[in-house]
Amino acid sequence: MKLMIRADDLGYSRGVNYGIYDSVKQGVINNVGVMVNMPDTQHGVNLLKDLDVCFGQHTNICVGKPLSDPSKIPSLVQENGEFKPSSAYRNATEDFVDLDEVILEIEAQYERYKQLMGKEPEYFEGHAVVSDNFLKGLEIVAKRHGLKYFGFAFDDKPIIVNDNQVFIHMEAMDASYDPFAMIKRIAENPSENAFDLVVFHPGYLDANILEKSSLTIPRTQEVKLATSDRLVKYMQTHDIKLYTFDDL
Template sequence: MGKVIINSDDFGYSRGVNYGIVDAYQQGILTSTTLMANMPGFEHAAKLKKELPDLGVGVHLTLTCGKPLLTNVDSLMEGEKFRKLSFYQQSFQIDGDQLYQEWNAQIQKVYRAGIQPTHLDSHHHTHTFGSNQEVVIALAKKYDLPVRGNFERHSEVHHTTYFEPYFDDVGESDVKNTQTKLPRDTYLKGLLEKLRETESTEIMCHTAYIDQELLNGSSFVFSRVNQVKFLIESAFAAELKKDHRIELATYKDI
């Protein structure tokens, strides 16, 4: 039986994002999410989590969105905010100790909110870049937490057998806008077979309702709303619920 974790990133981004995640969990097949400790919707997300004890919540380590929690991390900043993603998409140099302290502060804030994290991943996958991998490995070992395994040194931490990065495609109506360039039915048929055959899988998605914060802050908006509906109403969602070869799970189950 394949254990399948369906994880929506960006919990805590804003109230609209939070409500989209909660609806996909309560009414659909979402099982897990990861929480951004530095974003405006954090307190709202933490309150929602208290009402949903079985929702898996990890830490969405953040380096490219909003402001850091700490003030003495100048190598991570551009002005008052984190550096943009483009800084990390080329050869870059930051202070590794500053990154460790900032990400540790983000994890600690989640614990202080009364949430026991299930795992670690990162916004824009920044834990996969260069020497940032050493930092996430050190933090994973410190807190004894699994990590999203989409990086070179994943063998040094606990992770799922497989990570599925293309599920955002289900929110796109035009195949030309998808990552796989496959018709949806073709993509989902192949994914379903993989889920049945693989010991454990994390499916990454991004569910949300649109609010002003999301519109102003992200270039990835409308697909998120479609993903909420898909996880609740699609034939794929119904199939996962009834397939005896698939167990919907969280990182606590692997």
């Protein structure tokens, strides 16, 4: 089967950075999404920059501060100048994101990504927010710069990237989450003529992540699995091959 494993949230916190580093250096992760607007982004990039990783822009509009002028993107920010949290999007009855404003911020994050990494993102997607205008903005900016855009999946439908079908699997918010059991289920029923993408958020827990994120314990479970001999042996015995976004 064609398996991709992506680690999101590099830069979220130092604990997350170290968890992703271990998951790459000692584990099976080879795709990493960078949150370019966070205080710990440079720390994370410094940890991973010399490793063989496919890096992407994990565009973020719900944690931390924007890179564009807050006064120019009022639909995205709170009175303190920080992004509106993900709960604001979950509780909204209509899309409050202004398309022109979100494009301004997406462009700012794209420019920061190039400054940080010294190259274009190898893929381009968004973090934890379902907003039609956010998705439109991502697609517009990706098309403008010729980037490999990876959208959101709905109703178990695949995402199409360069004529490749990609099925997304992410179960970390489930109460009984077991990352190894998830991968076993995928391996037992792989998608035909398609890629299966497992989205992980590996990390260790620190004060920042505990204060800002609702996703905590599963991050540590994913580090444990990604760095385990158990997973490597399972992949070998079941002929599971790992791919990156460069293969799409």
